[in-house]
Amino acid sequence: MSSTTFFTAARRTFPGSSLGELRRRVWQRGPSSEFTWAVAFVVPYIAVFAAFVAYPVVYGLWMGHKPSLYTELFSDPIYVNTVVNTVIYLGIGVNLKMFGALLLSGFFMRRSWWTKGLLLIYVLPWAVPALPTFLSIHWMLNGQWGLINNTLWDLFHIDGPGWLETSRWLALGSVIASHIWKWMPFWTVILLAGRMAIPQEVYDAAAIDGATGFQRFFYVTLPLLGSLYLICTLLSTVFTLGDFNSVYFVSGGGPALSTHVLATLGIRDAFQIARPDLGVATVMSALPLMIPLIILLMRKLRTTDIQL
Amino acid sequence: MRKLSRRRVIGDSLGLAAAGIVARPFLAKAAAKTASVWWTQGFVPEEDAAFRAMVADYEKQSGNTIDYSLIPFAPLMQKVISSLTSGDVPDVISHDIQDQQVVPQNAWNDRLLDLSDIVEPLKSQLHSTAYLGSRFYNNVTKQRAAYQAPYKTQVLPFHVWGSLVEKAGLKLADAPKTWDAFWDYFKPAQEKLRGQGMRGVYSLGLQPTTNGPADGNQMFTYFLAAHHGMGIVTPDGRPHLDEPAVKAAVIKAITYITTAYKQGYVPPGALDWSDADDNNAFHAKQIVMDLDGTISTELAMIHDPEKYNDAVTLGLPNDNSGKPIPSPLGVSGAFIPKGAKSVEVAKEFITYVVQPQVAGAYLKAGLGRWLPAIPDIVKNDPWWTDPKDPHRLSYVTQGVLGDTVPYHYAFNPGWAEANAAQIWGSAHANVIRENMTPQAAAEAALKRISDILAKYPIAQT
Numbered sequence: 062m063s064s065t066t067f068f069t070a071a072r073r074t075f076p077g078s079s080l081g082e083l084r085r086r087v088w089q090r091g092p093s094s095e096f097t098w099a100v101a102f103v104v105p106y107i108a109v110f111a112a113f114v115a116y117p118v119v120y121g122l123w124m125g126h127k128p129s130l131y132t133e134l135f136s137d138p139i140y141v142n143t144v145v146n147t148v149i150y151l152g153i154g155v156n157l158k159m160f161g162a163l164l165l166s167g168f169f170m171r172r173s174w175w176t177k178g179l180l181l182i183y184v185l186p187w188a189v190p191a192l193p194t195f196l197s198i199h200w201m202l203n204g205q206w207g208l209i210n211n212t213l214w215d216l217f218h219i220d221g222p223g224w225l226e227t228s229r230w231l232a233l234g235s236v237i238a239s240h241i242w243k244w245m246p247f248w249t250v251i252l253l254a255g256r257m258a259i260p261q262e263v264y265d266a267a268a269i270d271g272a273t274g275f276q277r278f279f280y281v282t283l284p285l286l287g288s289l290y291l292i293c294t295l296l297s298t299v300f301t302l303g304d305f306n307s308v309y310f311v312s313g314g315g316p317a318l319s320t321h322v323l324a325t326l327g328i329r330d331a332f333q334i335a336r337p338d339l340g341v342a343t344v345m346s347a348l349p350l351m352i353p354l355i356i357l358l359m360r361k362l363r364t365t366d367i368q369l
Numbered sequence: 370m371r372k373l374s375r376r377r378v379i380g381d382s383l384g385l386a387a388a389g390i391v392a393r394p395f396l397a398k399a400a401a402k403t404a405s406v407w408w409t410q411g412f413v414p415e416e417d418a419a420f421r422a423m424v425a426d427y428e429k430q431s432g433n434t435i436d437y438s439l440i441p442f443a444p445l446m447q448k449v450i451s452s453l454t455s456g457d458v459p460d461v462i463s464h465d466i467q468d469q470q471v472v473p474q475n476a477w478n479d480r481l482l483d484l485s486d487i488v489e490p491l492k493s494q495l496h497s498t499a500y501l502g503s504r505f506y507n508n509v510t511k512q513r514a515a516y517q518a519p520y521k522t523q524v525l526p527f528h529v530w531g532s533l534v535e536k537a538g539l540k541l542a543d544a545p546k547t548w549d550a551f552w553d554y555f556k557p558a559q560e561k562l563r564g565q566g567m568r569g570v571y572s573l574g575l576q577p578t579t580n581g582p583a584d585g586n587q588m589f590t591y592f593l594a595a596h597h598g599m600g601i602v603t604p605d606g607r608p609h610l611d612e613p614a615v616k617a618a619v620i621k622a623i624t625y626i627t628t629a630y631k632q633g634y635v636p637p638g639a640l641d642w643s644d645a646d647d648n649n650a651f652h653a654k655q656i657v658m659d660l661d662g663t664i665s666t667e668l669a670m671i672h673d674p675e676k677y678n679d680a681v682t683l684g685l686p687n688d689n690s691g692k693p694i695p696s697p698l699g700v701s702g703a704f705i706p707k708g709a710k711s712v713e714v715a716k717e718f719i720t721y722v723v724q725p726q727v728a729g730a731y732l733k734a735g736l737g738r739w740l741p742a743i744p745d746i747v748k749n750d751p752w753w754t755d756p757k758d759p760h761r762l763s764y765v766t767q768g769v770l771g772d773t774v775p776y777h778y779a780f781n782p783g784w785a786e787a788n789a790a791q792i793w794g795s796a797h798a799n800v801i802r803e804n805m806t807p808q809a810a811a812e813a814a815l816k817r818i819s820d821i822l823a824k825y826p827i828a829q830t
Binding site: 124139203204205206214223225226227229313315316317318319331332333334335336337 | 446447450451454470471474568569579580581582636637638640641643653655785786789790791794795797798801802
């Protein structure tokens with residue numbers, strides 16, 4: 062029951078009461094068993110919230126509150142590299158993934174049986190657990206005995222590059238490609254659902270007006286899907302900012318610590334360098350990016366009519 | 370009837386939620402004869418079986434209960450760091466690399482119990498390096514004390530595939546007896562083996578890694594020892610980073626390792642090897658030889674006699690001038706964090722474990738992967754020096770009977786932080802990937818180490 066419905070019902074019970082009075086009366090009315098029930102219902106939630114949300118957040122803020130931690134962090138060349146990697150990972154990874162998902166969602170609108178079968182195969186990377194898939198990619202990309210380089214040798218007698226072993230850009234590219242491969246199916250399905258909600262009549266009307274396929278995409282699909290696309294992109298950016306698995310299990314932050322992102326560097330600082338305070342500070346340093354993103358997302362969700 | 374307000378409901382609910390959390394320690398304290406123990410899971414199953422047997426014996430003799438968890442190396446380290454940070458600690462902890470990643474910094478911060486009452490009575494029996502390597506500086510008391518009770522040690526021997534050396538037309542007996550020449554001797558094996566179809570083989574398992582946590586730093590320290598650079602931090606905790614001999618040793622070490630890598634004698638992936646990766650590379654015959662801690666490399670193959678007997682364990686050659694190189698000795702044991710609820714049982718259990726008979730039997734049952742911290746254990750039990758085993762005698766000779774020195778983190782906890790940051794690995798990466806000169810990479814590394822050590826001033830008395 063929403064709060065509006067609840068207070069409408071309460072107003073019928075207590076006619077003529079102001080909202081403040083109504084709240085007091087609702088809370089104070091009834092036998093003590095109501096109080097017990099109220100507490101019983103709210104205790105589990107408050108306990109879980111306090112233990113797993115409020116406490117870790119406050120503890121994290123407390124651990125990372127010293128300015129000296131940030132001075133130490135900013136003077137670490139690995140951190141500077143990591144910030145650049147994070148921006149690249151977000152900028153390229155999220156946008157390529159979302160744009161690819163947008164295009165592919167159009168492809169999967171086709172109604173043939175084989176498209177449906179293909180969609181089933183296409184969503185598999187998203188459906189299978191992340192850890193084994195990223196580890197498989199890591200092994201496939203091994204420069205000495207990985208599947209890709211072994212195949213290159215068997216077919217063409219050429220030594221493939223050390224994908225994860227020598228070049229920062231090859232390794233970061235591999236991480237981004239793995240992330241896209243893993244998550245693009247999910248966003249494709251979301252955007253596919255969005256496309257399916259666009260009434261066919263709109264396309265029919267555009268077709269009668271002589272619109273080509275391109276024009277239908279630019280003048281019908283894009284405007285109607287724009288808000289959903291933007292919200293999905295913002296959401297994906299927030300998720301990707303905290304994405305640990307793709308980087309940790311594909312490149313491990315290597316070669317030579319050159320492909321860390323903030324999420325993985327935080328873990329390295331906390332547990333490999335045995336400096337949990339520095340690890341928390343590393344992750345906290347993403348807040349200036351994270352908070353505006355979440356505010357933007359909230360505002361967008363509040364102001365946008367999601368209905369297509 | 371009490372008035373039911375929203376504030377009251379939330380307040381009472383929070384009170385109830387908090388009561389559960391507050392009550393928990395009192396419940397735990399009710400079982401005062403039980404100690405909780407976190408122990409590193411063994412590399413071979415025999416180690417875990419030996420630990421369980423040791424615990425069972427202790428429980429039988431004492432009537433106490435040991436509530437133990439055998440946890441793999443990496444997750445245990447995370448658990449230990451988290452527990453020491455949060456204060457929710459077990460009674461006893463033993464981690465294989467606690468001496469280089471946990472104990473120095475936490476002793477400095479006064480988070481560990483002084484175990485001198487356990488260690489001092491054993492002093493006359495303990496290996497002098499093991500004793501020194503267990504004493505850490507406390508920045509609150511401004512004194513050194515035993516913050517771990519040592520019962521096991523390890524050094525880095527060479528591990529070589531005898532069959533690969535032979536296949537390459539070389540003879541191990543002909544290997545030179547000096548440091549650089551010894552490493553160089555294996556370089557030609559690579560081309561010869563590749564010529565016989567072993568496409569992915571490399572000569573040297575050097576570890577210029579930025580990953581770690583331990584192997585790259587330990588290997589680099591052996592290079593420092595070989596080049597007379599062990600005075601980089603002295604036992605009083607003072608750094609000597611600007612001393613010409615130290616700088617020269619650092620530069621020589623970086624130069625040798627990175628040159629071999631650039632020349633293609635080291636697997637490219639070694640730049641990111643974790644501690645297990647060189648073992649994996651060795652087992653896959655991707656490398657002909659490497660320098661790595663303990664004889665775990667060999668023991669992992671103990672149930673495959675052909676491979677076990679094919680691997681060869683060798684001690685260190687002499688330095689380039691022909692003098693013996695002392696082996697840096699890793700020392701591990703057990704420690705008690707402050708906040709432990711059952712200190713009495715914890716101390717009693719540790720006292721039991723470090724006894725020569727108990728520690729000796731435990732380490733022996735663990736196939737001798739770790740060496741005893743008490744040399745008499747080796748001297749009184751011929752099993753340790755039985756030449757029928759192809760690996761143990763060489764390992765024992767190097768680590769127990771030979772000349773050893775402590776690692777620098779025992780002298781200054783800043784060294785542990787510098788090691789954890791993989792500063793030597795980063796120096797190698799700077800030369801290999803950024804084309805820095807070894808001199809410039811050494812300067813950058815020493816500058817970073819200097820900044821870290823500046824946070825750990827050791828009072829001199």
